[in-house]
Amino acid sequence: MNRFLVSLPLLVSFACVAQKGPVPAPSAAPFQPTLVLRPVAVAVTPGTTQAFQAEINYPDGVRPLRQPITWDVIEPGGGTITPAGVYTAPLQAGTYHVEARREDFPAVRVAAVVLVK
Numbered sequence: 063m064n065r066f067l068v069s070l071p072l073l074v075s076f077a078c079v080a081q082k083g084p085v086p087a088p089s090a091a092p093f094q095p096t097l098v099l100r101p102v103a104v105a106v107t108p109g110t111t112q113a114f115q116a117e118i119n120y121p122d123g124v125r126p127l128r129q130p131i132t133w134d135v136i137e138p139g140g141g142t143i144t145p146a147g148v149y150t151a152p153l154q155a156g157t158y159h160v161e162a163r164r165e166d167f168p169a170v171r172v173a174a175v176v177l178v179k
Contacts, residue, residue, distance in 0.1 A: 093121045095167040097131075099160075105177040106151045114147040114174060116162040130165035136173065151178045 098117040106112050116131045133143040140158035143149045149160055155178050163171040 095119065095164060095170050097162060097164055097170050097172050099162050099172045099174050101174060102172075103175045103177075105179060106149075108151055108153045108155060108178055110151050112149045112151070112176065114143070114149060114160055114162065116147060116172075118164060126166075132163050132165055134161045134163070135159070136161055141176070141178070149176065151176065155179050 096119045100115045100117070101112075104112055114133070116129065118129065118131065120126070131147070133145065133147055135141050135143055135149070136159040137156075139152055139154070140156070141150050141152045143160055147162070152158070158176045158178060159173045160176055161171055161173045
């Protein structure tokens, strides 16, 4: 008889034995990306600038070389914003919105209200 066939029941019995001891801890909660924008509302005069700041969190052990944020002014003609978050108001008064979005998690975005008067 083949040695493998003789030892097969022994292998099966070892594989079916339950482990004793503590149950392993569940894995850590999944990473939840955040984005905080400051200021969230501001009033400026036409043609002036306003700096915005975005704060984001990172997964443990990750430190990017630059902050992965993109900036945009939602309304056409609502002014401009630089990659550093410096907004320049248009010459026309109105209510506009500046949006910050995480490049690494594009669904995470926030907007600030800018009142140009």
